[in-house]
Amino acid sequence: MKSQKRIENIWLALEIGNSRLHWALFKGETLDLTWDTEHVPKSVIQQIAQCHTLDDWPTTVFPFSQQKEIVLETSTHPPIFIASVVPSQTKLWQIYPNVEIITLDQVPLLGMYPTLGIDRALALWGAGKIWGLPMLVIDAGTTLTFTGADINQCLVGGAILPGLGLQFSTLGQKTGQLPIVETKVITSLPPRFALNTPEAIQSGVIYTLIAGIKDFIEAWWSLFPKGKIAVKGGDHTLLINYFQALYPEIAASLIVEPNLIFWGMREIVMENSKYK
Ligand SMILES: Nc1ncnc2c1ncn2[C@@H]1O[C@H](COP(=O)(O)OP(=O)(O)OP(=O)(O)O)[C@@H](O)[C@H]1O
Ligand SMILES: CC(C)(CO)[C@@H](O)C(=O)NCCC(=O)O
Numbered sequence: 001m002k003s004q005k006r007i008e009n010i011w012l013a014l015e016i017g018n019s020r021l022h023w024a025l026f027k028g029e030t031l032d033l034t035w036d037t038e039h040v041p042k043s044v045i046q047q048i049a050q051c052h053t054l055d056d057w058p059t060t061v062f063p064f065s066q067q068k069e070i071v072l073e074t075s076t077h078p079p080i081f082i083a084s085v086v087p088s089q090t091k092l093w094q095i096y097p098n099v100e101i102i103t104l105d106q107v108p109l110l111g112m113y114p115t116l117g118i119d120r121a122l123a124l125w126g127a128g129k130i131w132g133l134p135m136l137v138i139d140a141g142t143t144l145t146f147t148g149a150d151i152n153q154c155l156v157g158g159a160i161l162p163g164l165g166l167q168f169s170t171l172g173q174k175t176g177q178l179p180i181v182e183t184k185v186i187t188s189l190p191p192r193f194a195l196n197t198p199e200a201i202q203s204g205v206i207y208t209l210i211a212g213i214k215d216f217i218e219a220w221w222s223l224f225p226k227g228k229i230a231v232k233g234g235d236h237t238l239l240i241n242y243f244q245a246l247y248p249e250i251a252a253s254l255i256v257e258p259n260l261i262f263w264g265m266r267e268i269v270m271e272n273s274k275y276k
């Protein structure tokens with residue numbers, strides 16, 4: 001049975017990434033549900049803007065809208081807080097009647113540069129709030145990013161490189177005879193010296209990626225011997241598995257938390273007492 005009580009402190013967090021959308025439903029400061037969807041076309045956002053409550057949303061965007069055990073008698077147009085690194089998608093969501101875009105100036109980190117990605121700032125802020133500083137966030141998403149802050153909440157800086165999927169797709173797309181390796185077919189470590197094309201691609205990308213990440217981790221620990229490291233992003237499970245196989249002592253000290261950006265968003269939204 002659905003509760004008849006209207007829940008007034010429901011809010012949605014929407015992280016617009018380069019590959020897909022990441023959603024969270026909060027009741028006050030409690031994270032209730034998370035799910036991922038594709039990027040949404042304008043027509044569907046227009047449809048959502050007409051919906052009064054979440055129950056009416058299309059299941060392609062809110063997969064739980066038909067599930068009776070989820071209490072969704074939300075007030076009209078539950079607020080959506082958006083953190084986006086895709087300006088064209090941000091623009092589309094602005095037709096929703098109750099939307100708030102989270103911007104860099106709302107993140108209390110010091111020393112940020114103006115073009116720093118909001119996802120990097122929020123994940124770092126969220127991780128720092130929960131586990132403490134110094135903190136380095138490794139985001140294994142469309143891109144792979146490193147983003148660190150010191151004990152004074154000051155951005156140390158970081159790095160950006162193509163993520164696992166992007167490395168494979170670029171190799172497949174920009175060459176005459178290389179196939180596109182799908183990350184989902186990879187289960188274990190490939191042979192280092194491979195004797196077929198797909199495994200040669202896997203070997204090259206994976207072993208250099210792991211070596212590169214290990215090098216950044218060691219550089220972080222030489223700057224901050226007690227510095228913490230948190231890992232997130234669509235490819236985090238794969239990367240953690242490789243570290244467990246190759247460098248178990250490093251793997252053991254990594255904090256794995258897919259929801260880092262949502263924790264960062266919660267910190268900022270909770271400043272606004274209306275949703276507590
Ligand atoms: N169901 C899925 N759909 C798409 N990508 C997936 C899925 N599951 C795992 N991945 C992996 O996640 C990676 C994308 O990561 P993620 O979803 O965190 O990126 P994003 O948040 O859209 O992008 P950004 O890096 O801009 O934040 C891809 O390289 C892919 O291998
Ligand atoms: C690096 C990405 C693509 C990671 O999602 C995003 O954070 C972004 O677009 N950043 C802007 C550039 C920067 O952070 O320096």
Ligand SMILES: [K+]
Binds near residue numbers: 139140141142233
């Ligand atoms: K990323």
